[in-house]
Amino acid sequence: MNPTRYTLFLLLITLLASCGQNNRSGNEPGTDLPRIAIAGLGIESSTFSPARTEEAAFHPRTGDSVFTRYPFLHTDSVNRKRAEWVPTLVGKALPGGTVTRKAYESLVGQTLKRLEAQKPFDGLFFDIHGAMSVEGMDDPEGDLIYRIREVVGPEVLISTSMDLHGNVSRRLARHTDLITCYRMAPHEDALESKKRAVENLLDRLESGKGKPAYKAWVPVPILLPGEKTSTRVEPGKSLYARVPGVAARDGVVDAAIWIGYAWADEPRNHAVVMVTGDDREQVVSGAEYLAGEFWKVRDEFEFVAPTTDFESALQLALSSEEQPFIISDMGDNPTAGGAGDVTWTLTELLKRREFTTPGGPTLIYASIPGPELIREAVRTGVGGTVSALVGAAVDDRYAPPLLLEGTVTALRKGDQHAGTEAVVKTGNAHVIVTEKRKPYHREEDFTRLGLNPRETDIVVVKIGYLVPELYDMRGGWVMALTPGGVDQDLARLGHQRIIRPMFPLDADMADPDLSARMIPASDNAVPE
Structure with a gap:
């Protein structure tokens, strides 16, 4: 070949290769969009519950179906167009018992396989809850992010989104670069927080700033249930109101306070403050300020609603003229990790003559799993009578x-969590029975079963603090200290493995060291 032509040929090959690298996202040449993976597993797992969570409970989504979880990444959204997105696997389960090791390894294996097959990446959106417990492990999220790092490499920018009731171990803090969590409880800002995690990631990639220079991590020895730390009331309201101000400081990317998860007995279970950014002084002072403010108000946290024993709660409901009067059956709350099938409260209710006397107060109980009764209800149909154990x-x-006996007033199939639902009328009570456990949060959960909670005297739900729809619907409300795997009386649970001293279990403990621990960047981390 002519030397000149050969030189031109080599130049052409070089240019084509360069275009291929710049266009690895599949966009038009010259756009050079970042390539970002999406992955995550989320669940709250109570180690005080005998329940076990299997793989199917996570309803894992893969490929493009992952995008349905994130309205801010829908096809026509601005953020969707800012990068080439590579969704791998995202699985989210109802809170429950400890995850089996088999389920965890299967889901992690699928995630890693998808990441390996589709790398390289510039960034990764890591969407987790932060309170997953797994058989034989103390820090599943820390393990998961470390194993992801081994696949994607240390240079990839990872942005983590979490529930404020999650746990941030030093290992998780080390292997993430950007991290944030919800600022509201109940979690009305969940999607907003995930969007913030994504936009922080995009901003750092587009600006070329990459990994923040500093990550300050402050463990705070406080362990409180969410029902005592709602941001609807003080002191949680004012405490969390301080977070945006720290996040807005020059040189700070984000700031967050994690309450932590009270119903697992692991060393990582405690509150944490984290601040990330490029200005060391602002990052450190911001983290220490938030941690100090948290510690100052530790004695002020109270339950978000009146709280009492079950008998007293029921007496309040029976004597009230407010409709509906809602009782939270807190100890077996499936949205916190309870098994959801403790029968103690329902047994006590159905002993009461008030609910068997014609013209007495009306009651809805939501809910109790009973596969045997569901099968019988399906056979007999609406209007039939059933008698089965639940x-x-x-x-x-x-x-x-x-043993629940009564008339079937409604049947509904196909709910993602409950499977088949039945309503059984016994006396003045309507009991919702499910094939599998399910929390009842929305008005339509009741109305699609032919129930009208607004015109019912007493509604008992397996829940802690009320989510917005029930909160707005309530006439009266009391939270009952009932037994279960997420008992609100933490002293009764008997933690053995958390780091002590811990407030309020050690109420007279000395003031802790709330100085910031600087977490090294993940690309400098040694193997663990």
Whole structure:
């Protein structure tokens, strides 16, 4: 070949290769958009519940179906167009018991395989809850992000989004670069927080700033249930109101306070403050300020609603003229990790003559799993009578299975969590029975079963603090200290492995060291 032509040929090959590298995102030449993966597993797992969570509970989504979780990444959204997105696997489960090791390894293996097949990446959006417990492990999220790092490499910018009831171990803090969590409880800002994690990631990639220079991590020895730390009331309201001001400081990328998860017995279970950014002084002072403010108000946290024993709660409801009067059956709350099938409260309710006397107060109980009764209800149909055992298949520590007899007033199939639902009328009570456990949060959860909670005297729900729809619907409300795997009386649970001293279990403890621990960047981390 002519030397000149050969030189031109080599130049052409070089240019084509360069275009291929710049266009690895599949966009038009010259756009050079960042390539960002999406992955994550999320669940709250109570180690005080005998329940076990299997793989199917995570309803894992892969490929393009992942985008349905994030309205801010829908096809026509601005953020969707700012990068080439590579969704791998995102699985989210209802809170429950400890995840089996088999389920965890299967889901992690699928995630890593997808990441390996589709790398390289510039960034990764890591969407987790932060309170997942797994058989034989103390820090599953720390393990997961470390194993992801081994696949994607240390240079990839990872932005982590979490629930404020998650746990941030030093390992998780080390292997993430950007990290944030919700600032509201109840979590009305969940999507907003995930969007913030994504936009922080995009901004750092587009600006070329990459990894923040500093990450300050402050463990705060406080362990409180979410029902005592709602941001609707003080002091949580004012405490969390301080977070945006720190996040807005020059040289700070984000700031966050994690309450932590109270119903697992692991060394990582405690509150944490983290601040990330490029100005060391602002990052450190911001983190220490928030941690100090948290510690100052530790004695001020109270339950978000009146709280009492079950008998007193029921007396309040029976004597009230407010409709509906809602009782939170807190100890077996499936949205916090309870098994959801403790029969103690329902057994006590159905003993009461008030609910068997014609013309007495009306009651809705939501809900109790009972696969045997569901099968019978499906056979007999609406209008038929049923008699079968419900509940206590998983958690029978407080009461045995309950024989429930009554008339089927509604049947509904196909709910993602409940499977088949039935309403059984016994006396003045309507009991919602499910094939699998399910929390009842929305008005339509009741109305699509032919129930009208607004015109019912007493509604008992397995929940802690009320989510917005129920909160707005309530006439009266009291939270009952009932037994279960997420008992609100933490002293009764018997933590053995958390780091002590811990407030309020050690109420007279000395003031802790709340100085910032500087976490090294993940690309400098040694193997663990």
